[in-house]
Amino acid sequence: MSGLLDRKLLFVTGKGGVGKTTVAAALGLLASERGKRVLVCEVDPKGDVAGALEAEASGFVPREVAPGLFVMEMDTEASLREYLRLNLRVPTVGRIGPVARAFDFVASAAPGVREILTVGKLCYEVREGRYDLVVVDAATTGTIVGQLAAPVGINELVKVGAVRSQTRWMLDILDDRATTGVCIVTTPEEMPVNEAMDLAARLESETAVHLAALVANRVMPELFSRSEQEVFDALSGAGRPAALASALGDAGDAAVSAVLDAAELAVRIRRSGAAHLERLRDALDRSLPLLYVPYLFGRAHGVRAVRRVAESLAEELGG
Amino acid sequence: MTPRRAPSPVDELVASREIVVACGPGGVGKTTTAAALGATAAVRSGAKVLVLTVDPARRLADALRVEGIGNTASRVPAAAFTAAGARAKGELWAAMLDTKQSWDALVRRHAPDRATADQILANPLYQNVTGRFAQSHEYIAMERLYEIHAEGEYDLVVVDTPPTRNALDFLDAPQRMAEFFASGLLRWLVAPSRSRLVSIASRPFYQIADRILGTQFLGDVAEFFLLFQSMYDGFVTRARAVSALMRDPRTTFMVVTTLEAVPALEARQFVAALGERRLHLGLLVANKVLPASFSDPDAAAVAESFESRAHEVAGVLARGEGPELADATLVAQVLQEVGRSFANFERVARREAELLASMSRSHEVTATVPHLRGDVVDLSGLLEIGRHVFGAPG
Numbered sequence: 128m129s130g131l132l133d134r135k136l137l138f139v140t141g142k143g144g145v146g147k148t149t150v151a152a153a154l155g156l157l158a159s160e161r162g163k164r165v166l167v168c169e170v171d172p173k174g175d176v177a178g179a180l181e182a183e184a185s186g187f188v189p190r191e192v193a194p195g196l197f198v199m200e201m202d203t204e205a206s207l208r209e210y211l212r213l214n215l216r217v218p219t220v221g222r223i224g225p226v227a228r229a230f231d232f233v234a235s236a237a238p239g240v241r242e243i244l245t246v247g248k249l250c251y252e253v254r255e256g257r258y259d260l261v262v263v264d265a266a267t268t269g270t271i272v273g274q275l276a277a278p279v280g281i282n283e284l285v286k287v288g289a290v291r292s293q294t295r296w297m298l299d300i301l302d303d304r305a306t307t308g309v310c311i312v313t314t315p316e317e318m319p320v321n322e323a324m325d326l327a328a329r330l331e332s333e334t335a336v337h338l339a340a341l342v343a344n345r346v347m348p349e350l351f352s353r354s355e356q357e358v359f360d361a362l363s364g365a366g367r368p369a370a371l372a373s374a375l376g377d378a379g380d381a382a383v384s385a386v387l388d389a390a391e392l393a394v395r396i397r398r399s400g401a402a403h404l405e406r407l408r409d410a411l412d413r414s415l416p417l418l419y420v421p422y423l424f425g426r427a428h429g430v431r432a433v434r435r436v437a438e439s440l441a442e443e444l445g446g
Numbered sequence: 447m448t449p450r451r452a453p454s455p456v457d458e459l460v461a462s463r464e465i466v467v468a469c470g471p472g473g474v475g476k477t478t479t480a481a482a483l484g485a486t487a488a489v490r491s492g493a494k495v496l497v498l499t500v501d502p503a504r505r506l507a508d509a510l511r512v513e514g515i516g517n518t519a520s521r522v523p524a525a526a527f528t529a530a531g532a533r534a535k536g537e538l539w540a541a542m543l544d545t546k547q548s549w550d551a552l553v554r555r556h557a558p559d560r561a562t563a564d565q566i567l568a569n570p571l572y573q574n575v576t577g578r579f580a581q582s583h584e585y586i587a588m589e590r591l592y593e594i595h596a597e598g599e600y601d602l603v604v605v606d607t608p609p610t611r612n613a614l615d616f617l618d619a620p621q622r623m624a625e626f627f628a629s630g631l632l633r634w635l636v637a638p639s640r641s642r643l644v645s646i647a648s649r650p651f652y653q654i655a656d657r658i659l660g661t662q663f664l665g666d667v668a669e670f671f672l673l674f675q676s677m678y679d680g681f682v683t684r685a686r687a688v689s690a691l692m693r694d695p696r697t698t699f700m701v702v703t704t705l706e707a708v709p710a711l712e713a714r715q716f717v718a719a720l721g722e723r724r725l726h727l728g729l730l731v732a733n734k735v736l737p738a739s740f741s742d743p744d745a746a747a748v749a750e751s752f753e754s755r756a757h758e759v760a761g762v763l764a765r766g767e768g769p770e771l772a773d774a775t776l777v778a779q780v781l782q783e784v785g786r787s788f789a790n791f792e793r794v795a796r797r798e799a800e801l802l803a804s805m806s807r808s809h810e811v812t813a814t815v816p817h818l819r820g821d822v823v824d825l826s827g828l829l830e831i832g833r834h835v836f837g838a839p840g
Contacts, residue, residue, distance in 0.1 A: 143472015144709060173472075173712075267472060319473065350783055358780045361770035374762040375751050382748045385739035389749075389788040392736075392817060424790035428707055 131340050131416065131444060132158045134308050135253045136300065138265040138275070138336065140326065141312035142319040146344040146436075148174040149428065150312045150420070151264035153436035156180070157444075159196035160437075163259040166252060169200045170245055170274075174264040181430040197258070203241045206248040242277030243294070250297040253306065268311075268322040275301070275309075275334040301335045308339025313407065315346055315400025324410045341415060342440070343404055345422040347397040350390060359394075363387045418443040459602075459728065460491045463698045465595060465691070466604045466728065470702035471712040475733040478831065479702045479815070480606040481540075485825060486832025488538035489527065493601035496539045496594065517544040517590075522825070530826035539600070548586045556680030562673060571670040585685075592688045698728030705732055705798035710805070731835055732802055735814045740795035745788065752785030 131137070132154070139151040148171070155167035155176075166189055169176045177184045177200075182192035187205035189197040252261050265271050278301065282294040301307050309330055313323040327338050351359055362371065368383040375383070408417060420439045423432055459466065468480035477499055484497035496519055519541035527534040550567060557563035566572050591605050691697060699720055703713030713730070720727050739745055752759070760777035771777050806812045815834040 145473055314473075318477075350787055351780065354776060355780050355783065358771065358773070358776055359784065361767075362777075362780065362784075367767070370763065370767055371759070372748075374759045375748065375755070378748045378751065379744055381739070382742060382744035385737070385742055385745035386749045386752065386784060386788045388737065389740055389791040390784040392791070393787045396817075424793055426707075 131308070131310070132161065132163070132260060134260065134306060134339065136249060136261045136263070136307040137339065138263045138271070138307075138309045139312060140265045140268060140271045140309060141342075142322040143173070143267045143269075145312050145314045145319050146420075147171070147267070147312045148176055148179050148264050149433055149436055150310070150342050150344060150440075151262050152176050152179040152433045153440055154310070155196055155198075155260075155262045156193065156433060157437040157441055158260050158262070159193060162195070164195050164197075164257075165260045165262060166197045166199060166258040167262045167264065168249060168252075169198070169264050171264055171266050176264050179428060179430070179433050201245050201248065203244040206244040210244070210247065242274045243281050243297075246274060246277055246301075247293065247297060250300045253300055254296070265309075268326045271309075272326070272329045272333050275330070275336050279333075279335060298335050302337075304337050304339075307336055309336050310340045310342060311338065312342045312344055314344050315403050317403055320403040320407050323407060327411055338411075338415060341407065341411070341417045342420060343407075343417060344420045344436075346404075346419050347393055347400055347422050349397060350393050356394070359390065363391065416443075457490060459698070460487050460493045462696075463728065464600075464602060464696040465591065465694075466602065466698055466700050467591075467607060467692075468604065468700045468702055469607045469716055471709040471716075474702050474704045474709050474713075475815075476702040477606045478828070479700070479731055479733060479835065480604050482828040482831035482835065483700065484540075484602075484604045485522075485538055485828040486836055487602055487604075488522075488534045488536040489532050489829060489832070490836075491536050491601075493536040494539070494599070495536060495602045495604065496541060496600040497604045497606070498541050498543065498591065498594065499606040517541065517547045526825050530824060530829055532826070532829055536601070543587055543590055545586050548590050552586070552589060553677070556677035556684070557673075558676050562676055566670075566673045566677075569666060569670050569673065571666050588688050588692070589684065592684070592691050595691060692725060693723075695726070698726045700729040700731060701727065702731045702733060704734050705801045707797075707801075710801050714805075729835070730805065730812045732805065732812060732814045734817050735802065736791060736795040736798055737816060738795075738799065740788070740791050741799050746792055749785040749788035749792070752781040752788075756781040756785070 137154065139147055139154065141147045141150075148169075151167060151174075155165045159165045167176050175184075177190075177192065177198050180192050180196075180198065182190070182198060184200070185192075185198045186200055187202040189199040192198050249261055249263055252258060266274050278294045278297045282291065282298065311323045311326055313319040323341065330336060330338055361367065368380050368387060372378045372380050372383045404417070411417075418440055420436050420443075423435055426432055466480075466483060468476050468483070470476045480499070481497050484495045487493055488495045498519075519539040522538040522540060524534060527538075553566050553572075554563050557566060587605070587607065591603065594600065594603055701713050701716045701720070703709045717727060717730065756778040757774070759781060760771075760774040763771045763777055764774040802812070802814065813835045815831050
């Protein structure tokens with residue numbers, strides 16, 4: 128299963144709010160700690176990989192935030208400039224300026240251009256091989272298909288010219304299972320799981336990219352074994368909170384009930400989550416890894432949280 | 447916990463507002479809350495209510511268990527309310543934004559003639575803009591809202607907003623659309639296909655563009671913009687009207703969030719952005735809030751005793767509470783587990799309470815929805831949320 132980090136390009140996506148950025152940062156951190164040179168690229172404008180790692184915000188130029196771990200932010204105009212400089216030897220910034228503006232303009236009404244500049248830059252980094260792994264904090268489930276489908280779309284639209292030949296090699300990178308994969312992050316809740324299932328189907332039918340793994344984030348730990356559950360049910364039964372209160376001596380019934388309520392909530396969340404993850408498991412190829420990351424009761428963001436998530440992922444991935 | 451009664455209950459809302467725009471960070475239950483508001487309004491008032499979801503994923507359909515809703519609204523059957531133990535005085539309708547269909551309708555409306563409309567619809571670029579690629583949702587969502595409002599079919603339209611790049615991108619979409627069509631750059635861009643004369647100034651662009659994109663694609667681009675320009679007046683007028691509707695006193699915004707750090711911060715940014723734009727904030731909803739009893743110091747003391755005095759307490763129970771609790775070792779384990787579990791939730795509950803207090807201080811209109819029993823899967827779940835948000839029987 129550690130094959131996940133042996134790929135060259137990993138898109139991390141999921142419904143908004145499931146912890147996509149944290150998981151992307153954790154995968155990057157884990158791979159870098161295993162000796163890989165890793166680039167984590169922020170594509171989702173709402174994401175903040177650098178922030179999650181509590182590093183200073185980076186720009187289009189990658190910055191090393193930990194040994195072997197580089198962070199960059201996608202910027203389509205900068206990507207275009209780089210493309211023009213590398214491919215067409217357009218020399219001066221002065222001349223690129225208005226061109227880029229015009230392109231930005233075209234891109235705002237003829238989307239696909241923006242998407243291709245994003246995906247193109249990522250594929251370019253893979254082809255250049257300056258990093259062992261590129262992890263993308265990608266767009267949410269709603270928009271990632273549009274992004275990943277852009278090379279296919281452009282390839283159909285543009286019959287000749289440099290872009291046509293450019294999309295060909297991108298598709299070769301994206302289509303190769305050993306090189307590129309998508310990692311869908313979900314929480315064990317109804318809507319995120321529905322979207323994960325939807326997205327898995329759309330990835331296969333509309334894009335060249337393949338699903339590599341699923342991450343179930345914020346999974347509530349199993350509180351009780353079966354025999355413990357029976358005891359707990361008995362403890363919460365009629366009259367029992369009062370018996371507990373008197374056994375404790377100076378406690379009130381309401382306080383005892385609140386404590387029992389919290390455990391009941393944990394059990395309930397755990398059960399409903401397990402049912403949703405079961406649904407997800409059933410809908411997908413059994414051979415796909417489904418990685419569990421436990422709910423963090425402590426601070427759920429920042430570098431400590433990222434490290435905790437990375438540790439859980441390491442356990443799940445093995446090796 | 448006692449739900450806080452919102453100062454603008456649903457009756458008042460239906461009486462004074464025609465549009466409620468639900469916004470907020472992703473994953474906080476925005477769509478569900480929007481649907482809950484719609485369902486509650488339909489039950490409580492005689493209003494005809496539409497819930498319009500604009501998200502590409504079919505969330506509302508899931509929550510309402512309505513199969514295959516599209517751009518055409520469908521009515522949630524009265525039987526669904528009966529099954530949920532409620533009786534709707536009004537009507538609840540639901541619709542899902544179909545981006546492609548909405549764009550087509552827009553082109554048909556604004557194109558100078560049928561032939562131009564057909565040409566635009568057949569342009570490969572147009573088809574990709576509306577079909578395959580992301581980002582055309584934002585404008586069309588607000589445009590569709592305007593359309594529905596103008597048709598006057600509904601007393602109240604509750605619209606769910608797409609997760610956008612920036613907090614209130616969708617609000618700026620009409621303005622950006624107007625600027626786009628009004629821009630001289632657009633005219634400059636389409637100049638060659640119009641006059642076949644390429645000015646000196648634009649030559650480098652075309653040379654480079656031609657090398658990158660190829661002449662045929664560039665031709666498609668030019669045709670696309672040229673054709674779109676024929677719709678200039680209609681589009682700009684419309685985009686301005688859409689903007690005006692957002693600021694109209696009949697429109698209000700409902701910001702939905704959870705009390706986790708990141709969503710709560712984003713929600714505050716939403717609230718601030720609304721203020722800057724002088725848009726009306728009708729309600730700030732904190733979703734999935736832990737009960738106040740989870741941060742009660744007495745309960746925390748009990749949880750602590752469960753951990754530290756587990757064996758002593760289990761011993762007492764084993765002597766007096768019958769066979770299920772006879773195994774003192776097992777009971778002690780459970781007590782410790784329960785104590786630890788409470789301590790975990792207590793940390794979260796304290797963080798939440800602090801955030802909620804600071805939100806309530808700065809905004810009068812806060813409502814809380816507790817962690818409900820299980821997921822919201824049907825109308826009765828939506829109505830239960832409605833009861834919490836609006837503090838009234840459903």
